[in-house]
Amino acid sequence: MFAFLQRTAFIALLIAWFSGLASISEAQLRTESLRPGVQGIIPMGPLDEMEDMLSAGDAGQKVDLLMRLGVEPEIAKVTVEELVPGERIQLRSVREPGHPQFGAAYLPGFRGCFLYLLEEFHNGDGKPAWRATDHRTVDCWDGDASLEVMTLRRADSDDLVFHHVNVGHGSGYLEDQTQVFAILGGKLVKVLETTDLLSVEEVGTGRTTEHRSTFLRFPGRLYEETRTTNVDDVPKTVERRYWRWSPREDKFVAGTFVSTLAPHR
Numbered sequence: 001m002f003a004f005l006q007r008t009a010f011i012a013l014l015i016a017w018f019s020g021l022a023s024i025s026e027a028q029l030r031t032e033s034l035r036p037g038v039q040g041i042i043p044m045g046p047l048d049e050m051e052d053m054l055s056a057g058d059a060g061q062k063v064d065l066l067m068r069l070g071v072e073p074e075i076a077k078v079t080v081e082e083l084v085p086g087e088r089i090q091l092r093s094v095r096e097p098g099h100p101q102f103g104a105a106y107l108p109g110f111r112g113c114f115l116y117l118l119e120e121f122h123n124g125d126g127k128p129a130w131r132a133t134d135h136r137t138v139d140c141w142d143g144d145a146s147l148e149v150m151t152l153r154r155a156d157s158d159d160l161v162f163h164h165v166n167v168g169h170g171s172g173y174l175e176d177q178t179q180v181f182a183i184l185g186g187k188l189v190k191v192l193e194t195t196d197l198l199s200v201e202e203v204g205t206g207r208t209t210e211h212r213s214t215f216l217r218f219p220g221r222l223y224e225e226t227r228t229t230n231v232d233d234v235p236k237t238v239e240r241r242y243w244r245w246s247p248r249e250d251k252f253v254a255g256t257f258v259s260t261l262a263p264h265r
Helices: 002-034 047-056 059-069 073-082
Strands: 090-094 102-107 112-122 128-139 146-150 159-170 173-184 187-201 208-218 222-231 234-246 251-254 258-261
Touching: 047 059, 047 090, 059 073, 059 102, 059 128, 073 102, 090 146, 102 146, 112 159, 112 187, 128 159, 128 187, 159 187
Parallel strands: 187 251
Antiparallel strands: 090 102, 102 112, 112 128, 146 159, 159 173, 173 187, 187 208, 208 222, 222 234, 234 251, 234 258
16 A cells, blocks of 8 residues: 555656646747847848848857858957947948949947948849958047948949048047048949048147048039037137049049138137
8 A cells, every 4th residue: 555655656746747847848938939039040131131130149140140241250250259239230232333232241340340342142042142252441449430321423323431430549649530432343442531530639738639520412423521620629710622523533532621610719
């Protein structure tokens, strides 16, 4: 009789144990199904969809996709490791008439930013895929560099505009540029560069002179640059000039700065 009770208790214990496992498995499945992110590798596809999945994916998925796009492994890893909250890898369509579909991959970073030219092709299953065919590195020392896709040279093409590319820094000195890249002959070509921020502290006086430029696009392939000069945050001069696209030189050519305002001193 005692042995029978022991066997009955043991069977009841096994049933309870298996029931607990089943409950845990169901809970795990529910957790997995609700977990945000991307399952498996990020598939090749439209640029905007890949950008969204890059934002949701984990570090391994990000590095894997960047490498399949043609980014060097060391650059892909450093970019993903150093992404800070609010930063994201950007994938943008870029129009260039008479050429295959192009895209751009912008990889931000504190020490250096990377711009990759992507070209669309179709693999064996007929789905769109992308490969990097050219790239440029710009200095992002102060972390303020940003990228815009803008229509500057002609109405049916796009250009890649970098703001705050750092070209010099030191004690009491900071110089950033706006740089414009166009797709010419299937390559990224720099077609404009101008200082958009120059801050210099005079030795001995502590007085800081700052030149800061802003930009506007106008019809007729005009790019307007307005430069404000401040001394210790007091406005001194406002000047303006226009950049015009030169088909003969394949670049933007600057006019002369003209004073538009002399603030009260």
